[in-house]
Amino acid sequence: MLMESPRKDYMIMAIFTAVVLTMPLWTAPFGASYPDLLQKFAIYGIFAVGFNLLFGLTGYLSFGHAAFLGVGSYAAVWSFKLLSMNVLPAIVFAILIAALFAVLIGFVSLRRSGIYFSILTLALAQMSYNMAYSVLTPITNGETGLQLEHGDPRVLDFAFGAEETAGLPSTNLFGLEMSGWPGFYFCAVVLILAFFLSLRIFKSPFGLKLRAIKSNQNRMMYTGYNTRPHLLLVFVISGMYAGLAGSLLAVTDPLAGAERMQWTASGEVVLMTILGGAGTLVGPLLGAGLIKYFENIFSAINEGVLHSAFSFLPDFLNDFLTFIVAPFVGEGWHLTLGALFMAVVIFLPGGIMEGIRRLTGLAKRTASHRGGKGSARTGGPAHSAEG
Structure with missing residues (x-):
């Protein structure tokens, strides 16, 4: 060790x-x-x-x-x-x-x-x-x-x-x-x-x-x-x-x-x-990068950018989505950041790193569960020894 x-x-x-x-x-x-x-x-x-x-x-x-x-x-x-x-x-x-x-x-x-x-x-x-x-x-x-x-x-x-x-x-x-x-x-x-x-x-x-x-x-x-x-x-x-x-x-x-x-x-x-x-x-590095990204990049998204992003949609749907999303970007980036912070504090008290740990643990459990099923289908080591 x-x-x-x-x-x-x-x-x-x-x-x-x-x-x-x-x-x-x-x-x-x-x-x-x-x-x-x-x-x-x-x-x-x-x-x-x-x-x-x-x-x-x-x-x-x-x-x-x-x-x-x-x-x-x-x-x-x-x-x-x-x-x-x-x-x-x-x-x-x-x-x-x-x-x-x-x-x-x-x-x-x-x-x-x-x-x-x-x-x-x-x-x-x-x-x-x-x-x-x-x-x-x-x-x-x-x-x-x-x-x-x-x-x-x-x-x-x-x-x-x-x-x-x-x-x-x-x-x-x-x-x-x-x-x-x-x-x-x-x-x-x-x-x-x-x-x-x-x-x-x-x-x-x-x-x-x-x-x-x-x-x-x-x-x-x-x-x-x-x-x-x-x-x-x-x-x-x-x-x-x-x-x-x-x-x-x-x-x-x-x-x-x-x-x-x-x-x-x-x-x-x-x-x-x-x-x-x-x-x-x-964790603090991820938080710093996320906030500075919101402050410098996310805050630059305006209605024109949104219209361009939704340009593949019909005009009425483009206008509707732009109307819904616009308050949360550009000058409203603090609103999005505040909502994200609330979600993290409520559901992930340990921050983004806790979310990463949960996802990693879930992936390991899923892989282990699949591996266990595979062993059961093939007889498994224990079954072979008994035979």
């Missing part, structure tokens, strides 16, 4: 890596194979994977995780302005600042559990959002948002001989511009590394302790086990994931605004995780 676990992990990583790197191919039939959208899939997948470490393993539901996403974006843009357009210093700087911010918020919030923890994270995140709009304007540039400017010092770039360009500079990885397909594959590689770290945490003794906290924290505390350091550590790790996602948003678009810290962004990552399957490895 000890030898099988690493093999299984390597197999999971091999399959996951292949799926991520071939996204442009298998997303093409769904109309989603363009780099900007695939970057969003990868970035918000990282955000959801990090959130799942906290919520999925411990059961602590944070409604303020978008604060770390915003802090990561601001830190990355400041790195571009002050240091270099190279993305690596920006990512490291964003992760460190997000970790520090997570320590402060986690130290306060984790004094309570349950709904009180959730409300505290929501309140602190909204405070951060309002401060970014008002009090911290010299740092965040308020409503306008933090942007690149021609007068930015970029001390590392100019120290190594970079020249001033006519337009605003582009983010790069040692000269390779982070736009288009290079930008997507960079985000994809970061997603693979983030998923690998999440896998190791899930399979580690630390992950087992987090599951025990979720199962019965009071019993652990009664035995003299101090759970707060573990909760604070996973809260900080989760915040670092969010900071990493925020930095990648700035890498693909060097702009940071307070809207990324709003409570709706925190609610979105909660929705992603629950929809895909909290506490599972792949």
Whole structure:
């Protein structure tokens, strides 16, 4: 058994890596194979994977995780302005600042559990959002948002001989511009590394302790086990994931605004995780991809597209179906997403991954049942032995 676990992990990583790197191919039939959208899939997948470490393993539901996403974006843009357009210093700087911010918020919030923890994270995140709009304007540039400017010092770039360009500079990885397909594959590689770290945490003794906290924290505390350091550590790790996602948003678009810290962004990552399957490895990624697909592709379907899709039908039936479906697509995509979320919560509490497990189990039982019938028809091994 000890030898099988690493093999299984390597197999999971091999399959996951292949799926991520071939996204442009298998997303093409769904109309989603363009780099900007695939970057969003990868970035918000990282955000959801990090959130799942906290919520999925411990059961602590944070409604303020978008604060770390915003802090990561601001830190990355400041790195571009002050240091270099190279993305690596920006990512490291964003992760460190997000970790520090997570320590402060986690130290306060984790004094309570349950709904009180959730409300505290929501309140602190909204405070951060309002401060970014008002009090911290010299740092965040308020409503306008933090942007690149021609007068930015970029001390590392100019120290190594970079020249001033006519337009605003582009983010790069040692000269390779982070736009288009290079930008997507960079985000994809970061997603693979983030998923690998999440896998190791899930399979580690630390992950087992987090599951025990979720199962019965009071019993652990009664035995003299101090759970707060573990909760604070996973809260900080989760915040670092969010900071990493925020930095990648700035890498693909060097702009940071307070809207990324709003409570709706925190609610979105909660929705992603629950929809895909909290506490599972792949579920949050499925939820993130589904929501971003709805937001960017499904929302673009209008009445003209529907008429074209139903063009093979008679005109009266075409008009009728378009009239019925139109409220659920285009600007009404939230209605479809809400109905899907309700269906998942009611019928599949474990999210999409629970549905996949049920279908897999049903397929196995069906195959086993057919195999049993085949053995009965041919006499079976037991019958032959008796004979």
